[in-house]
Amino acid sequence: MREGTVISEAGASAGAGCGLSQFFYTFRYREEMRYSQTLIPTLKEVPAEAEVISHRLMLRAGFIRKLSSGIYSYLPYGLAAIRRVETIVREEMNRAGAQEMMMPMVQPADLWKESGRYEKYGPELLRFTDRHERESCLGPTHEEVITDIARKEIHSYRDLPINLYQIQTKFRDEIRPRFGLMRGREFIMKDAYSFDVSDEMAETSYKKMYDAYNAIFQRCGLDFRCVEADSGTIGGSFSHEFMVLAETGEDTIAVCDECKWAANLEKAVVRLAGSGSREETLALVKVETPGKRKVAQVCDFLKITPDRLVKTLVYIADGEAVALLIRGDREVEEIKLKNYLGATDLRLADDKEVFDATGVPTGYLGPLGISIRLLADQEVMHLANFSVGANEKNYHLLNVNGGRDFRVSEVADFRRLCESDPCPSCGGSLRLVQGIEVGHIFKLGSAYSESMNAFFQDSEGNGKPLVMGCYGIGVSRVVAAAIEQNHDENGIIFPVPLAPCQVTVLNLGLKDTDISAAAEMIYAKLSAAGIDVFLDDRDERPGVKFKDADLLGFPLRVTVGKRFQENGMVEIRRRRDGKAEESTVDGLVDLIRRRLAELTGQR
């Protein structure tokens, strides 16, 4: 097997059009793609270890085999799928002016101590000592190494901007690896790092990557969305996630049907409709609500709807109890609360903690006279005459009004966006969909360059920290996500750009010289036409070949069998919709080309 051969410089390659320094790569996985000569151990039955669809199909299709928890070997055809993604990523990164390099997987602990992450990173970072008792770790990411290179090799503004990337294996010792390649411990990632002279320039670099990522996933033929994301603890600025839409996705994202807006629910800002209630305020009333603690029970008892009730939730944020007011029918988006508080650990308090902190049993908490730090979701301040707990067992208050009856100094957006909310950008209607995170881009700023002393001199000779950005794509996860999004009960349905081979030729008459000769000729012609073609030349029954062709997900299938004997026709069948047509051998190459062109970019 050959590992990527440089075949041409820019200009010779389709779609190219950039400078001479750009190299484009193409891959021939093997000189020959004959089933009889290739290890593709397909399975009829699903191994017990697999639950999610992409994992099951990748095992069944003989793409991967597990070595240990969260660690997989890529068998030839699975690797070929990975290479497809890598090739697209590589071409688009190069086109965007990034340079490929490769950094070590084993890294010295000292480097991580410099950035402060040796302590912060937690047990996901696999640490070990070598024979000389030197502390080391396996790279879960490469900010430290790249920053070390930058501080040693980049000294002048004349060297900037620069964007360096690699496609490499990462190791993260996940607590619970699961879903096969979707969340493994060892996985293939493309990571890029940009260095700029200023924030403004860094934004330009960020924008370039933003565009490159859109181009990459577009070219992969995936249904995806770029969403505003929580930048987490990496800090400051902003970030975007690229999500492949699939029902089995782990993240929920909100998308607008009327504009381009989309966001991770963790981050999605709620825009309130209107400016608040115009109801006349009524006099405060205290009522007995014996044993009514849950929102539903209280509402039932008081004969009100949950949107007229405000619940008071107590959280423990880094050990401190804080209360949060939110409408009874809403849910708290804990990430928003966590970010607002700047807390590293946040969880709902249990009954005992609530009582210890407030002296009130859960179910009867309210904002009036509460002793702990009080926060309110913005929506609460727009309500009038709502009900809350009375901070006294078995009592609630009616006709409560914020500002009149209590004051909250900390009001912000803490609730989870719902489908019924208006789009924060255009006011249009929203949909919530599930997504798989396959890419994430961050503006890093100068946190790493400052902690690790990566400075350059500007045109006036002043030392300044490099302004960084980092950009990741889960290459192996893209393959899994593509399968999650594109499959049916018979197997994988690869988008044309990701299929290791776009066409499979089934020789159904292995012992018939005419059929075999025709199959061989078709295989050779398609191959010569530059189409990645696969030939099922195994001594198997037709049923087996059909099943395997479906399972492996070739976009097109050419069947050479008894119809060829009868009238010289072969069948071309599309994997996605099962539509079949007949063709003569002569017209086949053109027909295949047309069908592939139609299918490309189609879902």
Place this chain on the structure above:
RNA sequence: CGGGACGUGGCUCAGUCUGGUAGAGCACAGCGUUCGGGACGCUGGGGUCGGAGGUUCAAAUCCUCUCGUCCCGACCA
């Protein structure tokens, strides 16, 4: 780390409760028939029952410990 399930030929699983000759289907090898949607018949090879210790005349089965895998949660991005 908490909760749950599981570990028996390459794969899927039965057998474990109630201790007594290790089984089936698929896969693999040979022969024959078959040949456009995972064929059939016959023959054959292959298992320290995850590992260690214990109870017993006797352990896949009961007990203890241990290793591993999967699912839910917490965690991570």
